[in-house]
Amino acid sequence: MNPEIRRVSLVGTGTLGTQIAIQAASYGYEVKTYDPDPEIFHKTLKKTCASMKAFGKSPTIPLEKWEEGAQKVKQVRDLSEALKDADLVIEAIPEILELKRKAFAQIDSLAPQGAVLATNSSSLPISRIESATKRPEKCLNIHFYQPAIGMNIVDIMGGTKTTAETIEAAKQWVRSIGCIPLTVKKEILGFCFNSVWRAIKRQTLYMWAGGYVDFRDIDRAWIVFTGMNLGPFGIMDQVGLDVVYDIEMVYYNESKDPKDYPPQALKAMVERKELGVKTGKGFYTYPNPEYARPDFLRGN
Template structure:
């Protein structure tokens, strides 16, 4: 089938130099930590072909914050995927402070070539296009839950009824990973220093207990049979 055909094209290697030596585009997806990203970018920049484009899959950080680390600031992009395995075929794309127009064009063309819809950000913006919209949803829902105003399940019920989606914001955060959500929200807070942008302590408490979402078996919901999949969820 198509999945197996695609899987056969993927080759795993242990050495970064071997992985990037013939690549036209290198997309980094390490944790949402700027120093880690800069370290990886420096290594990629030293080993990738001179003409290769360097991109980050960061969920929030503008590529300009790491663009010089790879030694080619004119050839860098933000290329941020969402949930491609679940069929969410859209991608944020944004250039850095010195990205050449032709590099942006190549990035957009590549996104289209793999059947995805590019969401082009014309000027640098923390959070990019849809991810900034999603961030506003996270901020408000976490604030309401973390300060005891509402039950998270009611937020998800309302979202699912109103949008007719199969899961709500808290279920989506479970899917992303609550530790990842925390790191992303802290990027926004560290940028603004606005107390309203700081994620609630209740979220940190969950993370400290090892409740990270789907990957740990428990987050806001318990997996593999979360309550929002039950026919009784809306009763």
């Protein structure tokens, strides 16, 4: 337990907010959540558990303990109630800058003055959000990678005014919930490991959309190469293809380089609501994706 942070509030409980809330509750924190969709926490929990079981992955603790942690999360219908006694607030709403700035302004007005405010954004630096609050020194990026499937690494990055104490408190808190903090020393789009993962996504999407290879072969190679039990396309399905698309657009809007523009084929999947695990179909179909079959690597 981190002495400075005891109560954690999650704003947005889709794919990531739900997992972060459960991770924190499983390690003894008092967790409250707020999402305008009252069903989403349980829907996400159900899909995440089915997906973990299908491909034999578990979080940083046994799955049964993690499910017990889910029972301890308090879902709150009113944002001010969710935030009123928080020591740490983590925002996990869609990857759209204006939405996040609006949410941060609201969170700033409702959370206690001493609370640390973090965004789980996959690409937007906190320096673009902090000015929506009156406490930039307490704002930072805390970026998780689906702890439910054992990805317990977390990028941490400060903004223009974040204090060393805020960064240190966040690092300690991340360690206290069984995760590994990866600290960014100088602001970079995509943070620490997420920048590396982004390069992999861009290249693999380009190869698939251009018809150069079957995406399953990239996943097979990745599984053999890394020892993981799913590849980049399986991971993108876990992330949500709408989220992947929005993140790619952040990079494109930054560079305006046509090579950064996400493939039309990805956009078409998003329009067809083929979003991956959360809608039951993406590159693979769920809850029993091809890559979880014992003969997947043989290319059958």
